[in-house]
Amino acid sequence: MDKRDHRYCVIMCGGIGSRFWPYSRTRLPKQFIDFLGTGRTLLQMSFDRISSLVPPQNIVIMTNERYADEVAAQLPELARDQILFEPARRNTAPCVAWAAWHIAARDPEASIIVTPADHVITREADFHKSILAGFDFVENHDALLTLGIAPTRPETGYGYIQVGDHVEGDFNKVKTFTEKPDIELAKVFIATGEFFWNSGIFLWSVEAIREAIRKYVPDIAQIFDAAPAETYTSPAAEREFIDEAYPTCMSISIDFSVMEKADNVYVETVHFGWNDLGTWSALYDLSPKNSDTNVTQNCNVLSYNSRGNIFAVRGEKLIVVDSLEDYIVADAEDVLLICPKAREQEIKRMVIDARLKFGEKYE
Secondary structure: OOHHHHEEEEEEOOOOOHHHOOOOEOOEOHHHOOOOOOOOOHHHHHHHHHOOOOOHHHEEEEEEHHHHHHHHHHOOOOOHHHEEEEOOOOOHHHHHHHHHHHHHHHOOOOEEEEEEOOOEEOOHHHHHHHHHHHHHHHHHOOOEEEEEEOOOOOOOOOOEEEEEEEEEOOEEEEEEEEOOOOHHHHHHHHHHOOEEEEEEEEEEEHHHHHHHHHHHOHHHHHHHHOOOHHHHHOHHHHHHHHHHHHHHOOOOOHHHHHHOOOOOEEEEEEOOOEEOOOOHHHHHHHOOOOOOOOEEEOOEEEEEOOEOOEEEEOOOOEEEEEOOEOEEEEEOOOOEEEEEHHHHHHHHHHHHHHHHHHHHHHO
8 A cells, every 4th residue: 555545634624713703703714715715715725735645535624513514515525424523612632632533443554634724825836845744754753743834024923833953854853832922022033043933734643643642631532542443433433422522522732732742742844835814914914915005805995095904895895994004994794893903813802792792693
């Protein structure tokens, strides 16, 4: 069997994307939206990007059960048992664990790439080269590998990885992980040349990640170990087991629970034009701009003395603005958001406030 046949991809597709509110909503999160006007949603673009590296039958989608029909509609080439539906949101560690136990039951020799569904890659040839090198690395080392993105600015919205001892090629041991820093610390990180953005893309062998979960998050491992291996190869039995067991998992990220604790964590430093498209400013940065550096997302705008704005409006409504600078104007018909780009980290709080005051109507 060709080694490519042992390679799998797990696409995590269950998030709400609340920082893109009001376009990204609980009923239709950002991964299911064609934000870039390409005719393909972020999920579809993620699938397209990986399907030349991993056999399509080895791609697994992890999502919330409420999005079952949406995933099936957007990726009709997948068999139904390639889509795993989480009955409850429990962050990324239980998600990764379930995927690992599911794949191990089918292929104990598997190596896996885990990637979110909402990333944008602008240089796909370089991406493919990096991922193939990453697969080779984890297939020949006892390694939990993360991809570190060469930073282009002191960004406060990303986590950072500090590289340690060089191993080979673009691979280093990880020295430290740091959560989102303030701007002054981010500037220090950039100045040292030792820090890379944490992409949230991982590669490992199925046994390496299962051993790490058993060691560092035994409570979660015990839940998935409790089911016989044949449970994970029977869709009906797996569904019944997961519906009962999954909600009992602690809610914790794979970064915090495993990657920041394990002693076999490595980073591949990569340069393939990456954006996690987590915020309106990220979309602004990726989008073409007019002579006033404004971005319009498929809408009609008349702007006067206005620069650096992003306008995203559904329907035929005409937007007219005067003397507006560096703002987000997003109209999703039932919600209009007008917010300075510099304050967009507050959007999550706005979503919570809207829920507290008006219930789930605007989520």
